[in-house]
Amino acid sequence: MYKVNDDFLWGVATSASQIEGAWKEDGKGMSIADCLRFRPAIDVKDYKKVNEVDTEEIEQALSDTNDKNWAKRYGVDFYHYYKEDIAQLAEMGIKAFRFSIGWTRIFPEGTEDQPNQMGLDYYLELVKELRKYQIEPIVTLSHYDMPLAIVLNSDSWYDRQTIALYEKFATTVIDYLSEYVNYWIPFNEIDSIIRHPFASAGLVKDRFTGKNFEEVIYQSMHHQFIASALVVDYCHKNYPKMQVGCMITKTTIYPYDSHPENILQSMLQMREVYAFSDIQVRGEYPAYLLKKLENEHISLSFSEGDPTFLAENTADFIAFSYYSSVCTAADTTGLKVSLANTTKGVYNKYLQQTDWGWQIDPVGIRISLVELYDRYNKPLFIVENGLGAADQLTKEGRVHDTYRIDYLRQHIQEVLRSVKEDGIELLGYCTWGAMDMISASTNQMSKRYGFLYVDLDDFGNGTFKRYKKDSYFWYQKLLDFDTEIPENFFDK
Numbered sequence: 204m205y206k207v208n209d210d211f212l213w214g215v216a217t218s219a220s221q222i223e224g225a226w227k228e229d230g231k232g233m234s235i236a237d238c239l240r241f242r243p244a245i246d247v248k249d250y251k252k253v254n255e256v257d258t259e260e261i262e263q264a265l266s267d268t269n270d271k272n273w274a275k276r277y278g279v280d281f282y283h284y285y286k287e288d289i290a291q292l293a294e295m296g297i298k299a300f301r302f303s304i305g306w307t308r309i310f311p312e313g314t315e316d317q318p319n320q321m322g323l324d325y326y327l328e329l330v331k332e333l334r335k336y337q338i339e340p341i342v343t344l345s346h347y348d349m350p351l352a353i354v355l356n357s358d359s360w361y362d363r364q365t366i367a368l369y370e371k372f373a374t375t376v377i378d379y380l381s382e383y384v385n386y387w388i389p390f391n392e393i394d395s396i397i398r399h400p401f402a403s404a405g406l407v408k409d410r411f412t413g414k415n416f417e418e419v420i421y422q423s424m425h426h427q428f429i430a431s432a433l434v435v436d437y438c439h440k441n442y443p444k445m446q447v448g449c450m451i452t453k454t455t456i457y458p459y460d461s462h463p464e465n466i467l468q469s470m471l472q473m474r475e476v477y478a479f480s481d482i483q484v485r486g487e488y489p490a491y492l493l494k495k496l497e498n499e500h501i502s503l504s505f506s507e508g509d510p511t512f513l514a515e516n517t518a519d520f521i522a523f524s525y526y527s528s529v530c531t532a533a534d535t536t537g538l539k540v541s542l543a544n545t546t547k548g549v550y551n552k553y554l555q556q557t558d559w560g561w562q563i564d565p566v567g568i569r570i571s572l573v574e575l576y577d578r579y580n581k582p583l584f585i586v587e588n589g590l591g592a593a594d595q596l597t598k599e600g601r602v603h604d605t606y607r608i609d610y611l612r613q614h615i616q617e618v619l620r621s622v623k624e625d626g627i628e629l630l631g632y633c634t635w636g637a638m639d640m641i642s643a644s645t646n647q648m649s650k651r652y653g654f655l656y657v658d659l660d661d662f663g664n665g666t667f668k669r670y671k672k673d674s675y676f677w678y679q680k681l682l683d684f685d686t687e688i689p690e691n692f693f694d695k
């Protein structure tokens with residue numbers, strides 16, 4: 204028998220720009236996500252190109268009134284479907300629903316003095332609806348959709364003043380939803396700024412000509428750390444019941460083989476993610492990051508008081524997403540390439556791949572739990588784990604996604620093994636996603652993650668009708684067991 208705590212949060216996860224749609228309704232402003240489109244001419248496996256956005260692309264987005272070209276403008280219309288969707292997810296048995304706040308619903312351009320009341324009310328209704336079914340809201344404040352106006356009228360997160368705009372947004376939302384929300388995540392995958400600076404921080408490379416763009420990224424990163432610490436400080440001072448987590452993309456990077464050089468290489472690459480949680484959990488920049496910045500002639504500007512503020516406002520828990528692992532080597536010449544979440548590495552011959560080339564590694568999620576708990580000794584929260592696949596809807600309105608059931612079965616079993624044997628502390632587990640939604644990286648609809656199939660294609664055609672997939676019924680069975688799950692439930 205596997206056991207989890209009585210208050211363990213079994214759930215699902217989403218983000219505003221990938222589900223809501225209604226991009227102009229009820230006073231919402233334009234966000235950076237509204238400028239992203241599926242570009243069939245770019246190979247979806249070329250994660251760098253797929254995630255690159257320049258000024259020309261933004262100008263096209265601004266002038267194009269055909270919303271069907273811009274997938275996150277219509278999402279899966281959760282803005283209007285939320286009651287039906289939540290009812291179906293409640294029927295599946297979830298105890299937690301992770302979603303994010305569209306910043307531009309609250310402050311359309313980011314700089315207004317007063318928030319948009321209709322935006323605040325929408326999220327209030329949403330959390331009330333969740334509470335109606337005893338579902339715990341897990342709220343991400345910023346998930347890849349900052350106001351476009353901040354990007355165009357300033358230097359975005361490179362500009363220290365953006366911290367104050369974010370603070371106003373964050374504290375407004377926290378106050379308004381305080382009665383209903385206990386768990387907050389200031390930024391989704393804060394480390395992703397390194398891999399896709401536009402989606403994470405609104406940084407458009409060609410707007411910084413003459414500057415070292417790496418330095419721009421790291422300076423913006425520092426500003427996001429201060430912004431996160433402000434959320435911690437605000438919640439702790441005003442609402443002691445609230446917990447604030449940091450969130451990282453927990454890709455696991457193995458050495459390709461036992462050659463010491465390759466083992467060293469994997470350690471060094473893991474630091475690219477750990478640097479972020481190290482700062483937010485331990486409250487100071489690790490020596491290895493300071494040395495790297497020094498060696499690369501990147502100098503960050505800190506305000507007086509920043510180090511103390513970071514040290515005094517560390518995260519209460521460590522949230523992370525986990526999808527896959529990759530390998531690495533000191534010299535990768537000639538080695539087969541494989542992909543993971545917005546990154547790539549060396550192919551692992553022991554693992555299978557998804558339709559999008561991400562390697563499937565259930566043991567890697569347990570390794571992640573052990574690594575993170577051993578490193579920080581703080582509560583962990585898996586806030587994303589799932590399989591993006593090209594599901595097919597049958598004529599009878601069914602989706603036989605046995606591959607997704609297999610993925611979840613194997614990953615969740617490893618999670619429960621870890622709880623049973625590794626002594627980790629885990630607050631909950633949320634799948635990515637809930638209903639299908641627009642892919643964050645490729646802007647495709649056909650890369651589906653949900654338990655509910657949404658009738659929509661990559662070009663915005665479809666009825667938006669929802670259908671329960673086979674995985675919906677599998678997860679429902681698991682959630683029925685709640686805190687005590689028989690081990691043979693995971694037998695194939």
Ligand code: BG6
Nearest residue numbers: 218391524544591642643644645
């Ligand atoms: C995570 C993001 O990195 O991966 C989500 O937080 C995203 O927003 C998920 O959807 C899966 O990635 P993708 O690119 O397949 O949608």
